[in-house]
Amino acid sequence: MIPSALRQLGTTLTITARRGYRRPSIAPKPSFNIKHIRANPDLYSQTCLDRNYQQQKDYPQQIVQKFDEWKDLQQNARDYRQRIKDIHRRFSGITSDRLQDDWDLLQEARLLKLKLASIESAENACNERNEYLASSLPNLTSDKTPIGSEPRLLGYIGHSPTHPEATDDYAQRDHVRIGRDFHLLDFTSAATTSGWGWYFLKNQGALLEQALIQYAISVALKHGFSIVSPPSVVYTHIANACGFQPRDQGGEQQTYAIAQKEEGPKQKEEGSEQKEEGPEQKEEGPEQKEEWPKANRAQERTPERCLTATAEIPFAGLKADVTMNEKNLPLKIAGASRCYRAEAGARGAETKGLYRVHEFTKVEMFAWTMRGSEMAVFDSMLAVQKEILRGLGLYCRILEMPSQDLGASAIRKVDIEAFFPSRQDKNDGWGEVTSASICTDYQTRRLNTRVKLRSSAQNSDFPSTINGTALAVPRILAALLENSFEKLPDNEDGGRSRHDSGGGGDGSSRGGPGKINIPNVLHPWMHGFEVLIYEPGDP
Numbered sequence: 001m002i003p004s005a006l007r008q009l010g011t012t013l014t015i016t017a018r019r020g021y022r023r024p025s026i027a028p029k030p031s032f033n034i035k036h037i038r039a040n041p042d043l044y045s046q047t048c049l050d051r052n053y054q055q056q057k058d059y060p061q062q063i064v065q066k067f068d069e070w071k072d073l074q075q076n077a078r079d080y081r082q083r084i085k086d087i088h089r090r091f092s093g094i095t096s097d098r099l100q101d102d103w104d105l106l107q108e109a110r111l112l113k114l115k116l117a118s119i120e121s122a123e124n125a126c127n128e129r130n131e132y133l134a135s136s137l138p139n140l141t142s143d144k145t146p147i148g149s150e151p152r153l154l155g156y157i158g159h160s161p162t163h164p165e166a167t168d169d170y171a172q173r174d175h176v177r178i179g180r181d182f183h184l185l186d187f188t189s190a191a192t193t194s195g196w197g198w199y200f201l202k203n204q205g206a207l208l209e210q211a212l213i214q215y216a217i218s219v220a221l222k223h224g225f226s227i228v229s230p231p232s233v234v235y236t237h238i239a240n241a242c243g244f245q246p247r248d249q250g251g252e253q254q255t256y257a258i259a260q261k262e263e264g265p266k267q268k269e270e271g272s273e274q275k276e277e278g279p280e281q282k283e284e285g286p287e288q289k290e291e292w293p294k295a296n297r298a299q300e301r302t303p304e305r306c307l308t309a310t311a312e313i314p315f316a317g318l319k320a321d322v323t324m325n326e327k328n329l330p331l332k333i334a335g336a337s338r339c340y341r342a343e344a345g346a347r348g349a350e351t352k353g354l355y356r357v358h359e360f361t362k363v364e365m366f367a368w369t370m371r372g373s374e375m376a377v378f379d380s381m382l383a384v385q386k387e388i389l390r391g392l393g394l395y396c397r398i399l400e401m402p403s404q405d406l407g408a409s410a411i412r413k414v415d416i417e418a419f420f421p422s423r424q425d426k427n428d429g430w431g432e433v434t435s436a437s438i439c440t441d442y443q444t445r446r447l448n449t450r451v452k453l454r455s456s457a458q459n460s461d462f463p464s465t466i467n468g469t470a471l472a473v474p475r476i477l478a479a480l481l482e483n484s485f486e487k488l489p490d491n492e493d494g495g496r497s498r499h500d501s502g503g504g505g506d507g508s509s510r511g512g513p514g515k516i517n518i519p520n521v522l523h524p525w526m527h528g529f530e531v532l533i534y535e536p537g538d539p
Contacts, residue, residue, distance in 0.1 A: 024303040027237040028320045028448035031462070032134035033441075037063050044137055050147050050403040051138050059133040066133070070126040073119050080116045084109055135240075139442040141403050142412035151399040154414070157386055158395040161419065161483055173421035175481040176353040179205060182516065182532055184481070185354070197343075197358035199474075204529050208480070208518075209361060209473050211525035213336045216363040216388055216471035220334040223384050225365060228335040230314035233258065236304040238317040241446035243409030243439075244309055256307040256340050307340035312467045315366035320447040326454050329463060330369035330377050334470055336361060354474035355423070355431060363470040365436075368463045370451065374438045378412075381468035385416055385434045388471055391521040394479055395419045397430060409465075410437035418479040433475045436468030480519070487514040488534075 023030075037044055041060035048057040088109070146152045179185030184205030190198040201209050217227060239255060308314055315333060324331070339362050365384060367377045382398075389396050401413040414437075417430040441462035444450070450460040516532040523530055 023237055024235075026303060027235070028241065028446070030131065030135065030241070030446045031448065032131060032445060034063060034067065034130055034134055037134060037137070038067055043140070047138060047140055050141060051406055052404045053138055056136050056138070059137055063130050063133050066126050066130045070123055070130075073123045073126065077116060077119045077123070080112050080119065084112050084116070135446070138406070138408040139243075139411050139440060141406065142438070144400060145406065145412050146400060146402040148402050149404045151401050151405070151415070154398040154400055156395070156397050157389050157416070158393065161395050161421075173482040173485055174353075175420075175422060175478040178481045178485050178516070179354075181536075182481075182534055184208070184532075187353070194358075197356070199354065199357060201477075204526070204532055205477070207526055207529065208477055208522070211522040212471055212473055212476055213361060213363055214525045215391070215521055217334065217336065219384055219388050219391075220363070220365060220470050223332075223380055223387075225332045225334040225384075228315065228318070228333045230308070230311045230318075230335055230337050232308050232314075232338050232340070233305050234308055234313050234317060236306045238320065238447070239306055239308070239313050241320075242313050242316050242443050243407050244313060245408070254342055255309055256342055258305040258307065260302050260304065308337065309341050310339050310362065310467075311335055311337040311364035312366055315364065315467070316443050316447060316449075316465060319368065319444075319449045321449075323450040323452050323460060324368065324463065326370065326451050329451060330367050330373065332365065332367040332377065332380070334363060334365045336363045339472075353422075354478040355420075357474055361473045363472075365468045365470050367466045368444070368449070368451075369466065371441065371461065371464050374440070374464045374466055377466045378414075378436060378438055378468075381436045381466060382414060384470055385436065385468060389416060389418065389433070392476065392480060392519045394433075394476075394483060396433070401435075407437065409439040409442040411440055411442075413437045418475070419483070420479055421482045431475065431479075433472060433479065434469040437466065439465045439467065441465075481516060484517045484519070485514055486517060 037060055041064050044060035045057050048054070048059070141147075176185065176187065180187075182205075183203050184201065186200040186202055190200050221227065236255075236257065244255065314337075315335075318333075338359060340359050341356075342358065343356060365381050367381070369377045386398075396416050396418045399415045399417060401415050405415075406413050413435060415432050416434040417427075418433045419429050420431050421429060423429050423431055441464055443465045444462040449463065451463045452460050514534060518526055518530050518532065
């Protein structure tokens with residue numbers, strides 16, 4: 001039965017698709033597990049609620065409805081094709097005189113072809129809408145993840161520090177003050193140069209950054225990771241496929257987009273025509289269905305790019321549109337990169353110093369593994385993190401993070417928080433320094449990363465990805481400054497030696513506020529600076 005409302009179908013569904021997801025032509029083609037979502041809509045809806053994805057909670061049911069609509073369209077299309085085939089069979093081998101007698105039948109066939117084209121357009125619109133809805137859903141949640149907003153304590157690293165009371169504000173052990181007085185940090189000049197959220201690392205502060213990077217890489221190498229140096233600029237669609245959106249659930253800007261080169265006058269004119277279209281276009285006829293791709297040709301030629309928030313993004317993209325060999329898994333890589341976070345809202349503004357900044361260096365770990373083998377790789381990343389933090393002498397706690405703290409791609413996340421003396425009025429002094437997440441096939445399905453199976457009825461599958469922070473320089477540096485600072489007695493010699501921070505060398509630091517003990521594991525990269533002694537004056 002062919003519905004009478006079919007004439008309007010092409011227009012209605014084409015407009016729906018225009019509001020949905022549209023990936024650039026060069027982007028990897030995703031393979032969403034629509035079948036699993038249709039079979040478990042309540043599970044996915046509850047996951048959205050558990051993870052505070054309120055807007056997406058109805059998407060699973062919409063996917064079911066759109067799929068049913070697509071099935072109806074498929075049946076209608078089969079009816080049309082069968083009728084067209086019957087008409088063609090009737091006209092097979094007849095003379096032109098006979099054609100004149102069956103003119104009405106011939107016109108019916110032409111009309112059916114037009115209606116069939118409209119149905120096929122509507123089918124594509126349904127598929128595009130479901131693709132958009134599926135791409136917006138977060139991953140499922142592990143049964144190890146606490147539901148809600150409260151993490152679960154898993155354990156501690158190191159011993160609780162005991163800091164003697166002092167009469168000055170060094171009792172607060174603020175890394176901003178310590179870094180300034182020891183000529184390691186300069187936020188004032190960075191604010192003039194770049195704005196709030198940037199900083200200069202100077203003198204032994206810059207050396208500490210390089211030492212921390214090399215130390216983290218050495219530990220990762222020991223645990224079987226290969227080293228990769230990634231780019232800091234990626235296509236936006238690659239970042240989106242990894243679960244990083246330009247704005248978070250609260251609408252807060254997350255990534256820095258890179259301005260695109262202006263297009264020619266014709267392309268700009270076409271783009272502006274599309275921009276002027278409003279909701280009232282709903283009632284227009286089917287002729288507008290060709291305007292959507294025409295108006296976006298310029299965007300297709302120049303896909304948007306953004307700065308990477310983490311090396312996880314280019315690492316995941318390293319195997320986009322690639323079929324890996326099962327025998328090569330797990331594949332574990334690590335590397336240092338610059339990271340860029342907009343964080344333009346209140347969350348960033350309330351935090352001073354190095355704790356939350358716009359640009360920083362981080363050593364990241366990333367791995368691909370077969371589904372079902374995630375825990376072995378996950379545990380190896382946690383082992384790297386624990387060894388690094390233990391070697392630095394930091395007091396930390398390990399947390400199983402709750403559902404509302406998971407990113408879109410993760411089913412499970414474990415954070416390690418270090419103790420910051422200056423943050424005792426915030427979260428009792430605890431602050432996140434590392435994170436590790438299991439993402440199953442969330443990223444590989446969106447990036448078309450496959451694994452060729454050695455023995456299976458199916459030829460390929462989507463591997464799981466796992467990622468983790470080996471070391472983020474700013475927060476670790478801040479924790480080291482605050483926890484390694486030691487106040488000197490007034491009569492202790494603060495003179496310059498080859499093991500301290502240098503300076504005037506005239507003993508002018510005598511009676512200064514204190515010293516910073518560099519952890520032993522960093523000494524190989526500190527060029528002889530093992531203790532930093534306060535020396536007043538402009539460096």
